[in-house]
Structures are given as structure tokens and as C-alpha cells.
Amino acid sequence: MAALPELEPGTLPPEAAALRAEVRAFLAAADFEPRADCWLTGADPAFSRALGARGWLGMTLPARYGGHGRSPLERFVVVEELLAAGAPVGAHWIADRQIGPSLLHHGSEEQKRRFLPAIARGECFFAIGMSEPDAGSDLASVRTRAERDGDGWRLTGTKVWTSGAHLAHAICVLARSEPGSERHAGLTQFLVPLPADGVTVRPILSLSGDHHFNEVVLDGARVPDALVLGAPGNGWAQVTAELAYERSGPERVLSTFPLLRLAHERGALPAAALGRLAARLWALRQASLGVAAALDAGRTPAAEAALVKDLGTRFESEITAAVREHAGIEPDPGSPDPLARALAQAVVQAPGFTLRGGTSEILRGIVARGLGVR
Amino acid sequence: MDDLLAATADRIFAGGGDVWAALTAAGLTTVGVPEDAGGSGGTLEDAAAVLRTAGYRAAAVPLAETGWLAGRLLAEAGLPLPDGPLTAAAADDLARVPWARDARGIAVVNGDRLDYYERGRFDAAPGANLAGEPRDRVVLGPEPTASGPCTADLRTRGALARAVQLTGALRRALDLTVRYAGEREQFGRPLGRFQAVQQAVAELAGEAVVADVAVRAAVRAPDDPVAVAAAKANASRAAGTAAAIAHQVHGALGVTAEHPLHTVTLRLWSWREEYGSEHAWAAELGGRATAASPLWPFLIGA
Ligand SMILES: Cc1cc2nc3c(=O)[nH]c(=O)nc-3n(C[C@H](O)[C@H](O)[C@H](O)COP(=O)(O)OP(=O)(O)OC[C@H]3O[C@@H](n4cnc5c(N)ncnc54)[C@H](O)[C@@H]3O)c2cc1C
Numbered sequence: 164m165a166a167l168p169e170l171e172p173g174t175l176p177p178e179a180a181a182l183r184a185e186v187r188a189f190l191a192a193a194d195f196e197p198r199a200d201c202w203l204t205g206a207d208p209a210f211s212r213a214l215g216a217r218g219w220l221g222m223t224l225p226a227r228y229g230g231h232g233r234s235p236l237e238r239f240v241v242v243e244e245l246l247a248a249g250a251p252v253g254a255h256w257i258a259d260r261q262i263g264p265s266l267l268h269h270g271s272e273e274q275k276r277r278f279l280p281a282i283a284r285g286e287c288f289f290a291i292g293m294s295e296p297d298a299g300s301d302l303a304s305v306r307t308r309a310e311r312d313g314d315g316w317r318l319t320g321t322k323v324w325t326s327g328a329h330l331a332h333a334i335c336v337l338a339r340s341e342p343g344s345e346r347h348a349g350l351t352q353f354l355v356p357l358p359a360d361g362v363t364v365r366p367i368l369s370l371s372g373d374h375h376f377n378e379v380v381l382d383g384a385r386v387p388d389a390l391v392l393g394a395p396g397n398g399w400a401q402v403t404a405e406l407a408y409e410r411s412g413p414e415r416v417l418s419t420f421p422l423l424r425l426a427h428e429r430g431a432l433p434a435a436a437l438g439r440l441a442a443r444l445w446a447l448r449q450a451s452l453g454v455a456a457a458l459d460a461g462r463t464p465a466a467e468a469a470l471v472k473d474l475g476t477r478f479e480s481e482i483t484a485a486v487r488e489h490a491g492i493e494p495d496p497g498s499p500d501p502l503a504r505a506l507a508q509a510v511v512q513a514p515g516f517t518l519r520g521g522t523s524e525i526l527r528g529i530v531a532r533g534l535g536v537r
Numbered sequence: 538m539d540d541l542l543a544a545t546a547d548r549i550f551a552g553g554g555d556v557w558a559a560l561t562a563a564g565l566t567t568v569g570v571p572e573d574a575g576g577s578g579g580t581l582e583d584a585a586a587v588l589r590t591a592g593y594r595a596a597a598v599p600l601a602e603t604g605w606l607a608g609r610l611l612a613e614a615g616l617p618l619p620d621g622p623l624t625a626a627a628a629d630d631l632a633r634v635p636w637a638r639d640a641r642g643i644a645v646v647n648g649d650r651l652d653y654y655e656r657g658r659f660d661a662a663p664g665a666n667l668a669g670e671p672r673d674r675v676v677l678g679p680e681p682t683a684s685g686p687c688t689a690d691l692r693t694r695g696a697l698a699r700a701v702q703l704t705g706a707l708r709r710a711l712d713l714t715v716r717y718a719g720e721r722e723q724f725g726r727p728l729g730r731f732q733a734v735q736q737a738v739a740e741l742a743g744e745a746v747v748a749d750v751a752v753r754a755a756v757r758a759p760d761d762p763v764a765v766a767a768a769k770a771n772a773s774r775a776a777g778t779a780a781a782i783a784h785q786v787h788g789a790l791g792v793t794a795e796h797p798l799h800t801v802t803l804r805l806w807s808w809r810e811e812y813g814s815e816h817a818w819a820a821e822l823g824g825r826a827t828a829a830s831p832l833w834p835f836l837i838g839a
Binding site: 167169170171172175179180183243247420423424427428430432433434435436437438439441442443444445446447448449450453467470471473474524526527528530531534535536537 | 711715718719729730732734735736738739740742743744746747748749750751753754757763764766767768770771774815816818819820821822823824826827830831832833836837839
């Protein structure tokens with residue numbers, strides 16, 4: 164019988180305190196409207212560049228690629244402060260969180276020199292082209308094809324729900340590069356700079372009328388061999404490794420924290436309700452920190468990351484429920500009251516919390532498999 | 538160190554016989570009590586490793602009471618550590634003192650003083666929790682055996698001890714459930730092949746793991762009131778979810794006196810209340826959080 168290994172609490176390094184103070188001072192002086200779900204819907208390229216200038220993007224990348232040689236736990240500190248403040252971090256989020264590490268791991272020297280310094284400056288944003296109309300949870304069923312064309316490839320297919328593709332300087336596309344291959348075999352990741360011939364990015368408006376994700380149509384778009392990420396055919400392994408980074412970060416717990424903060428400032432929550440949320444947040448943060456420490460130690464805690472995302476994203480809507488129960492306000496995106504605006508953001512973005520990055524049902528399946536229940 | 542302790546303790550609990558004598562012989566009843574005070578030494582994390590194992594095995598012994606509670610209180614008060622099982626109580630709360638009838642003595646927190654009452658200087662009228670563990674009504678005699686200074690809050694310490702025990706019991710509930718889901722067959726296949734069952738087991742695991750990591754973090758910061766409140770609140774919350782899922786998956790067999798699941802779930806349901814339920818600790822934490830400003834630094838303690 165397999166069992167979940169015990170998740171040890173992560174301990175922040177001593178440098179963390181000074182770093183945290185710097186980030187807080189920066190945030191206190193910055194000009195932005197705090198918002199719920201800021202890492203998906205709060206894009207501000209100028210803010211991203213300002214973070215880059217402070218050395219807070221690409222933190223874990225080595226200095227020779229424009230990074231800052233910091234530990235993942237130091238990045239954890241910066242990221243949780245930005246999220247707790249509801250800062251507009253959406254533009255660079257994907258590039259900083261997963262494309263940077265993935266490029267460092269799998270990229271060619273030329274790719275690293277081309278993209279990593281720009282990512283660390285906040286001047287190169289990325290989108291993820293995994294999902295397709297017929298490939299959602301079952302990602303291995305992607306149909307976008309990559310066909311050989313001289314010293315390169317031609318990509319044909321449609322990606323959907325591509326967050327931030329309209330702001331991105333490049334998209335990382337997962338495509339089937341071996342005709343006739345099935346499931347996990349024969350998949351390859353391609354780096355496609357945007358805009359590009361043969362690539363059309365069209366908005367998909369979300370239910371609230373906002374534009375944060377897109378349809379990306381690839382119509383024979385040409386990609387040279389030099390922009391294949393990692394080894395051809397190794398796409399599945401690379402994508403699944405990325406998902407461990409994608410799943411358990413503080414953004415899977417803190418999406419609605421700005422709402423909680425506003426409700427607390429207003430004294431809108433009775434002690435019992437506030438305490439229930441505070442206790443949960445404290446524990447989930449420890450769990451997220453534990454996964455970060457395990458990743459840092461070179462382990463791949465896939466089941467633990469899945470479990471933290473499942474419980475963390477559920478918690479995000481527990482905040483919303485408590486505010487609804489006690490604050491006596493209605494959600495209103497156009498309200499002069501920031502609490503009503505934050506509540507509106509939290510309510511309309513909520514369905515996405517438990518879908519993006521792997522649905523809760525899929526995550527629980529991963530946990531069950533980790534336990535040997537199958 | 539704590540892995541080794543846990544393994545030793547586990548062998549003793551699994552071995553049966555006179556568990557208390559074996560624990561005492563192995564020096565496991567006073568782990569976390571300094572050696573110069575008569576204990577076995579070691580850190581609170583070491584003590585937690587033993588206590589978690591006791592929770593896992595649903596061991597009916599006053600381990601938390603003897604070392605974690607009374608032993609540390611006596612050591613801090615500069616009082617000698619008597620041999621034998623001990624317990625602890627607050628002077629104003631003597632209605633359900635754990636294991637009092639079996640204790641060689643009671644360490645009673647009385648404001649900023651610790652009073653130690655040797656057996657014979659108190660009466661214990663039997664009571665019990667759901668799991669049948671003694672929770673006795675104590676009447677103290679006129680004179681303690683000895684007294685010393687005390688700065689500890691017994692409820693906080695007790696809450697952390699029970700939280701540790703809960704995480705052991707949670708893991709056992711998970712293990713029993715995983716095993717049963719693999720063994721029991723219906724409709725021609727093991728229960729674990731049904732996705733509804735898989736999802737339930739994953740939820741149990743989620744609650745157990747989050748509570749566990751929170752409690753481990755609190756054991757490293759036992760004087761941080763936010764940490765302890767959050768740890769007990771999560772462990773107590775997880776107890777209800779885990780017991781419900783474990784029983785649902787076990788079907789009718791799980792609600793019998795014959796099947797071992799009840800030794801775990803009866804403790805989950807008892808321990809989640811003792812030294813404060815998730816509701817009590819949430820209210821306590823919420824009271825502090827309400828007064829704190831801003832909220833975020835208060836919550837993360839940084
Ligand atoms: C806000 C948002 C942003 C996103 N951004 C991106 C992005 O930038 N790039 C990108 O590539 N993708 C992105 N996605 C897509 C996301 O990864 C998918 O939504 C997700 O993988 C689920 O796929 P689906 O939406 O097609 O749902 P489906 O897979 O069709 O699932 C629908 C429902 O069925 C359930 N289900 C499916 N299969 C199973 C199963 N085997 N067992 C039990 N239940 C099952 C699911 O859990 C879900 O409840 C984004 C999604 C959202 C909501």
C-alpha cells in the first residue's frame with residue numbers, strides 16, 4: 164500500500180525577514196487598486212517591470228541569465244506578499260512561475276539567453292497553450308499538430324482558455340509532433356514568439372465580460388528547431404513537471420485574501436468566522452510552504468501539491484461565503500465601496516479557482532492514486 | 538531521533554501486554570522533560586513523535602498527561618518528577634481530569650503557582666470520554682504535597698498535545714480506509730475502483746495532511762498562540778471529516794465493536810473537543826485577529 168509521505172513544515176531562511184520588509188515598503192508606496200484574483204485578472208505591465216527592476220522576478224534564476232540566485236523559499240515570501248496585497252501581478256505571472264524554471268531546466272543555451280533575462284526584467288510575458296476545445300482534463304488528447312518543415316516545424320490547431328495571450332510576448336504550445344502517436348508519447352513543447360504569422364489571438368470574454376483568456380489559432384505557424392523546448396517527444400514529462408510548480412503555490416490559497424483583508428478592516432466579520440478562516444489560512448500556508456520546501460529539496464511531491472490546491476482553492480471560496488454571510492453587502496463591480504467590488508471579483512472568478520491548473524476532481528484522483536487507491 | 542523514537546514506541550504499542558511498563562522501561566513516558574529534572578530529555582518534537590504514534594495506535598495510556606503536561610510543569614516548577622503515571626489539571630476546572638484515578642499524582646495549575654498533589658491527597662470520581670478513557674471528577678485535599686512557580690497555560694499545552702494525538706489518529710483512519718477500500722469488493726471490484734470512493738478518500742487525506750503539517754509547525758513554535766490555535770482548530774476540524782469519511786467507506790462493519798476503526802474514531806470525536814474544539818479555538822484566534830491590524834502580518838507572524 165502506497166502512502167502519502169509526511170509533509171514537513173517548510174522553514175523560511177533568515178534572509179526572508181529583510182526581504183519581506185522591502186517588499187512591504189515597496190507595496191505601501193505603489194499605486195494600485197488591490198483586487199481579488201490579482202494573479203489572473205490584475206495585469207499591469209508597468210507594475211511587472213517595476214518588480215523586475217527590484218529583482219523580484221526570475222528570483223531563482225542564476226545571475227548569468229539575468230536572475231538573482233535566490234531560493235524558491237525567498238520567492239515564496241515575495242509572492243505571498245504581492246498576493247496578500249492584491250497587487251497587479253497577472254502580466255508576468257506565468258513567465259515568472261513556470262516558464263522561467265522550465266526554460267532553465269529544459270531550454271537550450273540560446274533560448275535561456277534570449278528569454279530568461281527579459282523574463283527577469285518583466286519585459287517578456289508568456290502564455291500557456293495546453294488546453295484545447297477537446298482536450299481539457301484529458302490533456303494527453305491534444306490535437307494541435309506539429310509537422311516537420313525543413314529545419315523547423317509548422318503548428319496547426321486551436322488552443323483555448325489561454326490566459327494573458329493578448330499581453331504575452333510568447334506562448335508555450337504543447338503539440339503532437341509524431342504523427343500517429345498516442346497519449347503521453349510524441350508530444351513536444353514549442354516556444355512561439357508573439358505576434359507571429361499564422362497565429363491569431365482572439366479574446367474569449369469571461370462571464371463577467373472581462374477579457375483575460377483567449378483562443379489562439381495556429382494556422383501553419385512556423386517554429387524553427389531552435390525554439391523547440393527540451394527534447395522533441397518529451398513534452399508530457401516536461402508539462403507534468405511544470406504542474407508541480409503550478410499547483411501548490413500561495414496563489415492557490417490567497418486569491419480572495421484581499422477580500423478578507425477589507426472585511427477585517429471594516430470589522431465586518433464576527434470573531435468566530437474570522438478565526439475559522441484565519442486558522443485555515445495558517446494551516447494551508449504551512450502546507451504550501453511544506454510543498455515549496457520539498458520542491459526546493461529536489462523532490463516532486465505531486466500528490467501533496469494536488470491536495471494543497473484542492474483544499475486551498477476551496478478555502479478561497481470559504482472567504483467569500485463568510486463575507487456574504489456577515490458583511491451585509493451585495494457584490495457590485497461598479498460600487499464606490501471597495502468591499503463590494505472585491506466581493507464581486509471573488510464571486511465571479513470563483514468557478515475558475517477549482518478548474519484552472521487541474522480541476523478538483525482530477526486532483527483528488529491524483530491524491531487517491533498516490534495513496535494506492537485505484 | 539524522532540523517527541527512531543516513533544519506531545520504538547510503535548513496537549511497544551503494537552506488542553500489547555503491559556504497555557505502560559514497557560514505555561516506562563524504554564524511557565518513553567517522559568520524552569521532552571529535561572534529563573536534569575528527571576525526565577528522558579529530548580525536544581518537544583521528539584515527544585510529539587511518540588505521542589503521534591500513541592494516537593495512531595489508539596493506545597489507552599496517559600502519555601500526554603504524564604510527560605507533555607505534568608512532567609514539563611513539574612520540571613519548570615523545580616519540583617521532583619515522581620515515577621509512574623501523572624496527570625495535570627487547572628485548579629478551576631477539575632470536572633474531567635484525564636486519567637486521575639490511575640495517576641500517581643496531579644500537577645494543578647493554580648494561577649502563577651503549580652501545586653502537586655500526591656495520590657491520597659485527592660479523590661477521583663470516575664468519568665470517561667467517548668473512547669472510555671478516564672475523565673474523572675477530582676476533589677483536592679486541603680494541602681498540596683509541594684508547590685512551585687508556574688507560567689504555563691495548561692489549556693494551550695493540552696490543546697497542542699491533543700492536536701498531536703489527533704494527527705496520529707487521523708493517519709490511522711486514513712490507513713485503515715485505504716486498506717479497506719483495496720480489500721472489500723462489491724459489484725465485482727474493490728471499492729477503491731469506484732471514483733466516488735476515491736474522491737472521498739482523497740478528501741480524508743487532504744484534511745489529515747493539512748492538519749498534520751500545521752500541527753508539526755506548531756510543535757516547533759509551541760509558545761506562539763496563533764500557531765497552537767490554528768493547529769488545534771485544524772486537527773479538530775479534520776477529525777470530524779475524517780471520521781465521517783472513514784465510516785462511510787467502511788460500511789456497517791466499521792460501526793461494530795469488533796472492527797478496530799471505532800478505537801480511532803471514538804478518540805477523534807473525543808479529542809477534538811478536549812482542551813477546546815475547532816469552534817472554541819477559532820473564536821479565540823478570531824478575537825486576537827479582530828484586534829490585530831493589519832491582518833496579514835498577524836496571521837503569518839512576520
Ligand atoms: C480562469 C481559467 C484560466 C485558464 N487558463 C489556462 C491557460 O492559460 N492555459 C491553458 O492551457 N489552460 C487554461 N485553462 C484551462 C484549464 O486548464 C481547464 O479548464 C482544465 O484543465 C479543465 O478542462 P475543461 O475546462 O475542458 O473541463 P473538462 O475536462 O471538460 O471537465 C469538466 C468537468 O468534468 C470533470 N471531469 C473531467 N474528467 C473527469 C474525470 N476523469 N473524472 C472526474 N471528473 C472529471 C472536471 O473535473 C470538471 O468538473 C484555464 C481555465 C480557467 C477556468
